[in-house]
Amino acid sequence: MTKRQKIIGIVMIFILLISLLAGCNNKAKNTTADEVEKRQDKISNLKVGFNPATGNLLCFIAEDKGFFKEEGLKVELVSFTSTTDGLNALNAGKIDMGITFGTAAPLTFMAKGPDLTFFGGYLSGGHPIYAKPEIAKTFKGIESYKNKKVATARLYTPDIVWRTAMNKAGIDINKDLEVIEMKKPTDVLEAVKAGKADVGIGTGSTYAKAKQSGLDIVSWSNDLWDNHVCCRPVAKTEFINNNSDTIVAFLRALIKAEKVFNEDKEFAVSVNQKYLKLDENMAREFTLDTNQIIESDPRKNGIIEMWETMKNLNFIESDMDVNKHINIDLYKKALDQLKLENPNEPFYEKLEKRFDEYNF
Incomplete structure (x- = not known):
């Protein structure tokens, strides 16, 4: 076999491989398209x-x-x-x-x-904890919850996050502060707005209304329990x-x-x-x-x-x-x-x- 014939043979094999790969790729694309069409039909x-x-x-x-x-x-x-x-x-x-x-x-x-x-x-995360501006400016950290009236919607995820953080910090929520348990997050928001609670353990669902009501965000649930x-x-x-x-x-x-x-x-x-x-x-x-x-x-x-x-x-x-x-x-x-x-x-x-x- 001449050198020229060898080169031609190598080129032909290369072209064949490219064709096979293209065919496989097209087959995969066609299969995907067929599957999408089937899903849309049902x-x-x-x-x-x-x-x-x-x-x-x-x-x-x-x-x-x-x-x-x-x-x-x-x-x-x-x-x-x-x-x-x-x-x-x-x-x-x-x-x-x-x-x-x-x-x-x-x-x-x-x-x-x-x-x-x-x-x-x-x-994960993303729940605000809010208060009126005059109270929010006094918050320096987790110890600031002491001697406050804290409204929280019992058994909502932010409630569990907050209680866990208090427990880890050694803060007794039955002695060191007053817990006001609510049925739902909107009740928490209303309690803070009305001055019945100093701090509200909010949810993402009340964020916009809290901001529109002039409340300040003092912390986030992520700060209490990272990436919960x-x-x-x-x-x-x-x-x-x-x-x-x-x-x-x-x-x-x-x-x-x-x-x-x-x-x-x-x-x-x-x-x-x-x-x-x-x-x-x-x-x-x-x-x-x-x-x-x-x-x-x-x-x-x-x-x-x-x-x-x-x-x-x-x-x-x-x-x-x-x-x-x-x-x-x-x-x-x-x-x-x-x-x-x-x-x-x-x-x-x-x-x-x-x-x-x-x-x-």
Whole structure:
């Protein structure tokens, strides 16, 4: 064989390899397109409970960008201003899942018998603690809670975070201050506004109204318990088991929405402005300046930590194995699918590493 023939042979092999790789790539793209078309052909309806003041940015983005439609989902957002009402509706089958009912309240609910399961993530941290300006300026740290009247919505996630911080700091909330327990966060806000409480352990849902009422933020829940979990998507275990494909589709949409949130903060601001009906300045502040950590990952380790903390505070007396009420497999399946469909996307690689950190 001549040198020329060898060169021609090598070139032909190279061309053949390129053709094969292109064919594989096209096949993967065609398979993905076919799968999307199949999902769109079969529409699944979901009734999703949420707090209209907190919202759920990932759901808003997924709806606005058409991700739910891509996944064959028609999502109806059902508003609840009370977490208890939302969880009762979930248990009664009036909604399919809740997405902004916190972590502490669902855990309390489960401990009493209802068979619910967490299956995804949304929010960690991001809850304000507020007071009137004249009181806020006296706050120097955790010791400043002493001798104050503190309003808190019992069994909401920020309530657990605050009580845990007081306990760790050696502050006896029964002797060193006065606790005013409320049924819901809006009651906390009204108590502070009316001067019946010095400090309010707020929630993200009351942030905008607190600021509009002239209250100052003295601290954040993240300052008391770094990166604590809060809103986790939750549903009846039976519903999850019987509708696993629908749950995976829902999680795929949330993961894609998280990618948009990370890449385009200005769009995120506009979406919150649109769906929460805020002016631009408040939408920007609420989206970017409230210490909210927005992630689609279930964060199993964080849920277990919250469960153990609540038991240590004697808020829960139960032998329930909380591990059986946290499903991380469906999230991992959704993430694996997106990685397979987008093999060169570094964002999904990052989420896989985070998944291992948060769940094992």
